[in-house]
Amino acid sequence: MTTATKDLKRLAEEASVELADATAAEALAWTAETFGDRFIVAANMQDAVLVDLAVRAKPNVDVLFLETGYHFAETIGTRDAVEVTYPSIRIVNAEAEQSVADQEAEFGPLNRTDPTRCCFLRKVVPLRKTLANYDAWVTGVRRVDAPTRANTPTVQWDDRNNLVKVNPIAPWTDEEFRAYIDSHGILENPLVGEGYLSIGCAPCTAKPLPGEDARSGRWAGLAKTECGLHG
Ligand code: SF4
Numbered sequence: 001m002t003t004a005t006k007d008l009k010r011l012a013e014e015a016s017v018e019l020a021d022a023t024a025a026e027a028l029a030w031t032a033e034t035f036g037d038r039f040i041v042a043a044n045m046q047d048a049v050l051v052d053l054a055v056r057a058k059p060n061v062d063v064l065f066l067e068t069g070y071h072f073a074e075t076i077g078t079r080d081a082v083e084v085t086y087p088s089i090r091i092v093n094a095e096a097e098q099s100v101a102d103q104e105a106e107f108g109p110l111n112r113t114d115p116t117r118c119c120f121l122r123k124v125v126p127l128r129k130t131l132a133n134y135d136a137w138v139t140g141v142r143r144v145d146a147p148t149r150a151n152t153p154t155v156q157w158d159d160r161n162n163l164v165k166v167n168p169i170a171p172w173t174d175e176e177f178r179a180y181i182d183s184h185g186i187l188e189n190p191l192v193g194e195g196y197l198s199i200g201c202a203p204c205t206a207k208p209l210p211g212e213d214a215r216s217g218r219w220a221g222l223a224k225t226e227c228g229l230h231g
Helices: 003-018 024-035 049-057 073-085 100-107 115-131 174-184
Strands: 039-042 062-066 090-094 136-138 155-158 163-166
Touching (some): 003 163, 024 039, 024 049, 024 136, 024 163, 039 049, 073 090, 090 115, 100 115
Parallel strands (some): 039 062
Antiparallel strands (some): 155 163
């Protein structure tokens, strides 16, 4: 581990304590002040909540979109609408080295035969390459998303990608999240209105069953619950 990485890790550990009870606005203000141009906000384009919060701290913030090539048309449309709504941001489309067509020609439908490998090639590797250009990233992970996310802190060290990870809306309940969308008129992916509560790639996203958590529709029927980005 380099000295710079050790310093960042220590910073994350200290901030994890100091910002444990910070509001989303406070966490993002700290992120902007601490990292300047060296942080990026991840957006899955299910909605623009995190982008809306982030531009209040840094209007020209970088926004990361994992362009896997397997998204719903509505998700790509939401990305484009976010770009128009927040013209000062810069959207960084992180793509896999192979196109979908080339990957399927070489390996077949990996999203059915080996989704972990597919996510690795189309999400984990592009994310890692993009994050190598930054000291921190901001995510929209919330504790209520799924049992695997129940202990998500506001600030943490991201061991996989070697940078600081900030989760400003980690404590938000579904009601608080919905209230922010409604009171600020936030853009949402039209699929949310159709019952998709956690939107990923089209082949791996279904509507959750009644009473199940929002992410239960992701890789439905498989043991897989995370892409390898957060857990
Ligand atoms: Fe591939 Fe599905 Fe993972 Fe998208 S979510 S990268 S289609 S396995």
